[in-house]
Amino acid sequence: MGQHSGHEVEEELADAAGEESNGYGSKETPGSLMEAYMQAEYIVSGHGSRKIKVLQEAFQHMDGEMDSDHYGNGETIEQFQRQMAEVLGKESAIFFPSGTMSQQIALRIYCDRKGLKRVAYHPLCHIEIHEENTLRELHQIEAVLLGEKDRLIRLEDVKAIEGDIACLLLELPQREIGGQLPSYEELEAISAYCREQGIKLHLDGARLFEITPYYQKTAAEICSLFDSVYVSFYKGIGGIAGAVLAGDADMMQESRVWKRRFGGDLIGLYPYILSSQYYFDQRKDKMGVYYEHAKQLAAMLNQCHAVRTLPEVPVSNMFHVHIALAQAEAEPIFSKMTQQFGIGLTSYLNESNETGHCSFELSLGDRYETVPQDQLQAALEWLDEQFRVLVPKS
Amino acid sequence: MGQHSGHEVEEELADAAGEESNGYGSKETPGSLMEAYMQAEYIVSGHGSRKIKVLQEAFQHMDGEMDSDHYGNGETIEQFQRQMAEVLGKESAIFFPSGTMSQQIALRIYCDRKGLKRVAYHPLCHIEIHEENTLRELHQIEAVLLGEKDRLIRLEDVKAIEGDIACLLLELPQREIGGQLPSYEELEAISAYCREQGIKLHLDGARLFEITPYYQKTAAEICSLFDSVYVSFYKGIGGIAGAVLAGDADMMQESRVWKRRFGGDLIGLYPYILSSQYYFDQRKDKMGVYYEHAKQLAAMLNQCHAVRTLPEVPVSNMFHVHIALAQAEAEPIFSKMTQQFGIGLTSYLNESNETGHCSFELSLGDRYETVPQDQLQAALEWLDEQFRVLVPKS
Incomplete structure (x- = not known):
């Protein structure tokens, strides 16, 4: 159903983007960026991986005698x-x-x-x-x-x-x-x-x-x-x-x-209802924090050469990151950044058929505050340097 | 959506019948039989109540790192x-x-x-x-x-x-x-x-x-x-x-x-998939036992005056029980039997518009073997006596 062919790619997109990839102009991502992302010490986006402990955590302390x-x-x-x-x-x-x-x-x-x-x-x-x-x-x-x-x-x-x-x-x-x-x-x-x-x-x-x-x-x-x-x-x-x-x-x-x-x-829809209730209670008051984090991160990304976010100033916890490079050029750089700094910024890059440039989506959640800011800053500065070499000033 | 008006009635039907009531000719069951059933020491049909511990049990020992x-x-x-x-x-x-x-x-x-x-x-x-x-x-x-x-x-x-x-x-x-x-x-x-x-x-x-x-x-x-x-x-x-x-x-x-x-x-459909897998593994080989129990119970019921099962000899774990009495006549008797013997045989009775007689459904599962046979036998003998008084021999 997904436009990416490997399910692992889609799986990680869920982490990165919160749901299915749009697939517009996307190509299959070679293993390296995905692999680097999977092994990264810190992941920038989302609340966490979609493992079954998400369900287990929500139900752990509930009264088993509650009716379906x-x-x-x-x-x-x-x-x-x-x-x-x-x-x-x-x-x-x-x-x-x-x-x-x-x-x-x-x-x-x-x-x-x-x-x-x-x-x-x-x-x-x-x-x-x-x-x-x-x-x-x-x-x-x-x-x-x-x-x-x-x-x-x-x-x-x-x-x-x-x-x-x-x-x-x-x-x-x-x-x-x-x-x-x-x-x-x-x-x-x-x-x-x-x-x-x-x-x-x-x-x-x-x-x-x-x-x-x-x-x-x-x-x-x-x-x-x-x-x-x-x-x-x-x-x-x-x-x-x-x-x-x-x-x-x-x-x-x-x-x-x-x-x-x-x-x-x-x-019985209760596996979804009760977990929705549980995570709604946990996160409903954190939307302002996610939004502030998104603005902060977008500002940092916009300082990188050849990078611009859409919108320039986010209006929610999400935004897209556009890079003035083809997927094939940008991908090894993102892989290397991920490996070198332990920062998983994205697991994939989509390439636009119209511009020939690539992009990815970020949705910030609980994980962002676990990322050490100095490490993130260093990673983005390194990214900036790489792009300056590859992309002439416009 | 259900034809019974109180959700508690439907809830218990799920226990008794495994899913929604057919509703043909059914009327709302007054509190007494349902209440007696809810308090019965033993329930004859089903595997257990539909409480959230059904989910908790299935997920208790699963590896939380399993992917959705x-x-x-x-x-x-x-x-x-x-x-x-x-x-x-x-x-x-x-x-x-x-x-x-x-x-x-x-x-x-x-x-x-x-x-x-x-x-x-x-x-x-x-x-x-x-x-x-x-x-x-x-x-x-x-x-x-x-x-x-x-x-x-x-x-x-x-x-x-x-x-x-x-x-x-x-x-x-x-x-x-x-x-x-x-x-x-x-x-x-x-x-x-x-x-x-x-x-x-x-x-x-x-x-x-x-x-x-x-x-x-x-x-x-x-x-x-x-x-x-x-x-x-x-x-x-x-x-x-x-x-x-x-x-x-x-x-x-x-x-x-x-x-x-x-x-x-x-x-993520995993809350349903993994629990289906769990209970399938537990019960797939017990269908023969449920079937034998259904035949045994149907034979006992068919010995009661004014009672016949459909089919007479069950061909699976389920059958219907027809009583040659109106719902209003039969219900107090079932309530009393449930209270007196601690045996929850049914929580409801449906009345047929055509015959004016009532019926209920039984689907046997894990609970049947927890019911003491002598207590069940005594309950059904008592039922037989009550019906002999009320229903003339045909």
Whole structure:
């Protein structure tokens, strides 16, 4: 399914980037960088590796007599759903095995209600590039791709849509372009316009908690601009898997029927629910720290010759790192840096078909504060020197 | 979602019956029988309660450094899929979060391949009565209901289908009629006929391992009659949730794309995979014992006045118990028996709209051998006496 061929590559991408690689222009990474990364003393991004101790830790001190949830019912699921409805400022929230399942269900419900199988979203949003064309194959829903691949959706893009749509989906932050965010004012303007026009507004908030420090808003305040929202529990939260969809009570009731149809209404989702709860409690208040770390690290990287981050100043815990070199040129340098300084900055490099330059993604979490700053600084200074030799000044 | 209104009722049904209640003609059970059952010293059916210690036990001694599966890849998932492909005698097997997801995907693939959106199955099969009309709502697949609600599908029913179908689904055992099974010869005849006619044959083998002792065949031998099969890991196996779909390599490859579309291709399914593996290893060789216990208990129940089991002689670990009394009449008696003898035989009674009589389901597992036989015998003798007073001889 992944665009990288070796599963180890994907495995480590999960560590580095929190989820699947975008795969755009990526080539298979030769062993050396991955191997060096796997052996590095310190890893810069993420919360930790995705080993089964993540589950064991979460369940270690729980009362074994606690009841399983049961086909969507029972305190184990209901209390977390109530908590999430409150956190997100919505009437109701439903726990799903995945965001992929929950978001297409939200869009389907909006389309059915309006009797119009047409929605709009960014050309690089998750539903368009990672979900095997499910909107068309399973729902016969047409998607209008709004704006351009290399920038955010703007109010003018929404106003320029020809014909009617049932729903606009916004992904905040826009992961595939480094996790960029519109200004809060533009967001409010888009929301107001959609309400005026009777267009439902859905938030792909996979990384919602991660953007609250930049906007200086609570999750509920941001969500108040949207009719519905999905949040993930294995990205910034670092759980095992699982998602919540939140919105009006009516719509959530309907989404439960669809969850059953999709085979997502499991007899027990508690392995995901209880671990989501556990890691949410641990990390919900650390998003500001991750964000500050991201800004700090991006500033250090931007001082390296031939390196620029996107966005230049991060607006969440994530950003992309672009290097004005081909993958084949940059990779031995990153490998050597990793080996020499014990700092695992990335396990892979993607090469753009358009520019011929390479890039990687960083999402900062708990691991960043374990990295000795002097060692990191020395590694980046060494990187700077190597790139100065290879890349002429522009 | 459940037809019972209180979640506690459903919760206990899971213990008693292994999964959701069929709900046909069921009414909400008043507190007394459920309460008595919850406090009973011994529970006759199932492996144990669905508490989170089921997960804790499975993971207790596992190596925390084991890697998570990753979007369907990695040894953690691949080794179990290889093992299951071998057990089921198929080229390939894919682990899914649920049977609901996996089965509709199998049917969809067959329909797409044949360019014919028409399948056939029993009027009371899981996909027809528990899945919110998903074949029609998500796939626009028409279902031909074969045979009658109160009996198994026969070869003559298949031969009598008007027009062509892409796939025939058989559920073995047929749960909603007490877990009945056709003779193996009839099964072979249906299989041969379907191959002749170019009709794909899919097995709803949610309880496949449970029927191997009756047929005196391995799972692979039974599956050889079918093009594809789904098996569950939380019924007879007693895991937490999860399912495997097995078939040709081509079809399984295609099913992975659909699994992604459905949102079932989670970043980590290991909480279900590893617990399925754990409980499969524990219980795979005990199916013969459960089956013998079912026959023994059914014989004892059939000696009670006004009680008959369906089937009269069980063909797996499960059967239904029919009582020639209305729910309101039988319930106080079952409550009293449970309290007086400490034997939890059932937590609920369903009433048939047609006969006005009530029934419940039993699925025997690990708990049965903990029940003292003399205490059980005494309870059933007492039950017999009560029913003799209430129900005139026919």
